[in-house]
Amino acid sequence: MELLESQIAGVDKNSPEAQKLDRQRKKLAAEIQRDWGYALREGIETYSSFTGLDMVVNDAQLADKSVRDLIKxxxxxxxxxxxxGRDLSDGQLKNFLNDQVMMMTHHMNGFHEGHEGGADAGSAMGKYAERAVLALKMMGKDVTKPPYKALNDAAEEMVKNxxxxxxLKKTMRELAETFGKNGNVDEGLLVLADLIEKAVPEAKGLWDPKLLRESANRGTDAQQANEMRAIKSQLxxxxxxxxxxxxxxxxNGxxxxxxxxxxxxxRLRSELEELETEQARREHLGSKYRKEDWKKAEALxxxxxxxxxxxxxxQNLNSPGSAQKEIRDRLSKVRSDLTGLNKSYKDEGGxxxxxxDHSDERMDRRIAAIKEEQALRKQAADKYQRQMEEEGKKMADGSGFVDDNPYQVFELPRDENSLTTSSILRVGLDGASAEIVIERP
Known part of the structure; x- marks a missing residue:
């Protein structure tokens, strides 16, 4: 930026060259502003309290340790x-824990609203859950015993992967199965959220998807606020x-x-396929069996x-009738069990x-978000392809870059008061040094 400004100062401000440099300066300023905005948005995750800064950055990252190392x-x-000499008050540790809850709330809202898939949200949730475990440890909780142990173990596996x-998906599926849920990624994330709520009372109820629906049904103002939040998140x-x-x-080009x-x-195509498969599974099982019987019905x-x-x-191999009878008897028993499950479904009003339910609505929102991102990435793919073709044509023609190429390397400003025709630039690193002779034209 300083180089551009010095070049602008050295030319007539009304000249085409000055206007061109000014456009480049504004473009660079916009990029810097976007990068700073991104850095600030991402940076708030950890550093909204000095306790978090000390623990996560100074004690872990700068010391080449992980949060898990500190826990152990x-x-x-x-x-x-x-x-x-580093006394920590109850309030400081509470703020550190609340920071993790705040960031987890951001990702759980994104998950329920469909902007984040289960695996993406799980990646972030595992990280913040592990930091929450560290906060609990520093508050004097024994994280090797209930209700903290299950969270501690789950967070460790998720961060590891x-x-x-x-x-990560395998870990989340196993987590869901361990706690008796259907072994899919989304259920694994919900199990993790439940473990967090049990270990951190402050998080209890914060991530209930019913809150999203209730806020939308409390009246026009609440509904508009809920819709506005969703729109802001989408944008x-x-x-x-x-x-x-x-x-x-x-x-990178x-x-x-x-x-x-x-x-x-x-990745988006794979996630979309998984979601559509799960939707078909729910439609099939939900039309014949009670939800609590789905796992058994699937096995049968x-x-x-x-x-x-x-x-x-x-039958095709003309196997003995006795062998076939054994299979027929077992098949009859399995069908009888399925009929019994279907009867229980009908008896309860099926x-x-x-x-x-709300989980289906969440999948609908996620599918819509995936399709929107797919459209944007298709546009990006087309743009990249056009640029690659243009660069290939320039290389084939030997035309090189155009004058307004943003990657142009500008000539360094010269000291007009210098009386010498050359200067020596000395550089050094780790005891080694070199001299570069710079000659004026």
């Missing part, structure tokens, strides 16, 4: 810090996506940006299909039509 270190405690999407996500695309394009965009498109239906295939093969 028996000497890292409130008493241990006090011996080194948060950089690997496939491993913020779109702006963040567009800034991310521009940043990657400026730093269109080819790398296109490759990165393609990977994210693949899977067994029924397997038994039918076995029986068909045995009409053969799935009754949707």
């Amino acid at each position: 270190d028996p000497n890292y405690s409130r008493e241990g810090l006090a011996k080194n 948060r950089k690997d999407p496939a491993a 913020a996500n779109r702006r963040k996506l567009m800034e991310e695309q521009e940043r990657e394009l400026a730093i 269109p080819a790398t940006a296109a490759a990165s965009n393609s990977k994210k498109q693949f 239906e899977s067994e029924e299909a397997g038994l039918r295939r076995r029986l068909e093969r045995m 009409t053969g039509r799935y009754q949707r």
Whole structure:
């Protein structure tokens, strides 16, 4: 920026060159402002209290340690810090814990509103849950015992795998199954949220999706406020996506940006496919069985299909009747059990039509958000392709970059008062040095 301003000062302000430099200056200023906005938005996650800054940055990151290292270190405690002159008050630790709850609320709202998928929200939730465990430890809680142990264990596994999407999803599915839920990613996130609420009373009820619906039904003002929050969140996500695309394009060029965009498109397609499969599963099971019987019904239906295939093969191979009878008897028992589950569904008023709930509405919102992002990423892919073709044409033609190319390297300003025709620039690093002779033309 200083270089551009010095160049502008050295030319006639009404000249085409000055106008061109001024456009570049304004563009750079806009990029700086966007980058600062991004940094401030992302930076608030940890540093809204000095206690968080000290623990997460000074004690962990700058010391080349993880938050998990601090949790496991028996000497890292409130008493241990006090011996080194760092007394922490109850209020400071409470603020640190509340910061984590605040950030988790941001991601849980995004999850329920559909702007974040279960895996993306889970990646962030695991990180903040682990920091919440650290806060609880510093407050004197024994995180190796209930109700903190389950949260401590879950957070550790999620943070360990948060950089690997496939491993994180596997961890979240296993977490859901451990607590008797359907083994999918979204259920894993909801289980984690429940563990947090049990360990951190301040979070109790904050992430109930009913709050979103109730606020929309309390009257016009509340509904408008709820809709406005959703719109703001949607616009913020779109702006963040567009800034991310521009940043990657400026730093790495269109080819790398296109490759990165393609990977994210693949992830979106995979998530959309999973959601649509889950919707079909719910429609099928919800039209025949009570929700509490879904897991059992799925197992029985899977067994029924397997038994039918076995029986068909045995018939085709003319297997002995006694062997076929064993399969037929088991098939009859499985079908009887399924009929019993269907009867329980009807006895409780089941009409053969799935009754949707808030989780279905959340999936609808997530699917809509994915399709919107897919459209934006398709536009970006087309843009990157055009730019790659333009760069390829320039290289083939030998025309090089155009004059207003934003990556142009400007000539350094010269000292007009210097009487020498050359200068020596000395640079040094770790005891080594070099001299560069700069000659005036």
